[in-house]
Amino acid sequence: MNAAPADQIRLLDVQGLDVRLTQLAHRRETLPEHAEIRALEGEIAQQRALLVAARTEESDTAREQTKAEQDVDQVRRRAERDKQRLDSGMVTSPKDLESLQSEIASLARRQDDLETIVLEIMERQETAQARAKELASRLEELEASAAEAVSRRDAALAGIDAERETVAAERAEAARGVPADLLKLYEKLREQQGGVGAARLFQRRCEGCRLELNITELNEVRAAAPDAVVRCENCRRILVRTPDSGL
Incomplete structure (x- = not known):
């Protein structure tokens, strides 16, 4: 395959913009706010369950x-x-009086026991109220933090998306100047080689695989016509020659 040297160098511009698009996509997926929001959502769910129980x-x-x-x-x-x-004097039988007095005493003890139970329940009620109030306050704080994190995330995503649109437009413009067959080969290699289909030959080193060409490989590149599309023998990426190639 042949392509003008200027078109091959233009391919490096396309590659650089593709790398930038990949970086933006990675940044979009790995924003720290994503993890922060997930953690807060977990805490909120737990706090809501505790609040329901309280x-x-x-x-x-x-x-x-x-x-x-x-x-x-x-x-x-x-x-x-x-x-x-008892006070009315209507009960006159000693046996009935004794029974009535005994019942009054028993009822007094029962009332004391029940009032003690009421006090214990009131204490538990106050504890439950305080616990529910505390949990509700904490839940409000967590929900406010989550809302703030979502706002920061959305702002960051909007910034990334705006930059991605700009870079995508630049990439489309740069790709229009690359011959179709060269661009097709580049796209195929980029898919196979982890997003990098073309690399600069700099100081006798392929910037794709970071390996230095041996003397035989260098001689082959030197012998190739200026418009020949050469490939790195190590990674098979398109190897673009520049004044800094060290040839």
């Missing part, structure tokens, strides 16, 4: 407290009725 406990203890307070009221009312019977 609010469930808060709700459960509230119902438990209401039930315990109703039990206290029920015992208190019964004790009040018994005291009214």
Whole structure:
């Protein structure tokens, strides 16, 4: 294959722009904000689960407290009725009086026990409320951090995409000046060689594989016509000669 030396050098411009496009794509995929957002989303999910559990406990203890307070009221009312019977003088039988007094004493003990239970439930309720409040505050902080990270990511992506459009336009313009057959070979080699299809020969070294050409290879390149498209014997990439090739 033959191509004018200027067209071969223009191919290096295309290669440079392709490398830039690859770098931009890599940068787009590896923005630190991506990992930051994933980490924050994981924390948010965990925090939401903890908050649901805390609010469930808060709700459960509230119902438990209401039930315990109703039990206290029920015992208190019964004790009040018994005291009214005792104070009314309507119960005159010693046996009935003893039974009534015993029941009043039993109800007083029961009321004390229930009131102790209510206090214990209230303490758990306060703890659950405080825990839910703390978790809700932490969740708000995490969601704010995530929103800020998303904003930074989107701004970075917008900048990268804008630069990519500019570079892609430059690449298309540069590629228009390269003969179709040379460009086709370049594209094929670029796909096979990890994104690099053409490399400069600089100081007798292929900048594609970074290996220095041996004397036999150098002599073959020296002997090649200026418009001959030569290939690196080591990596098979298109080897573009320049004034700095060291030939």
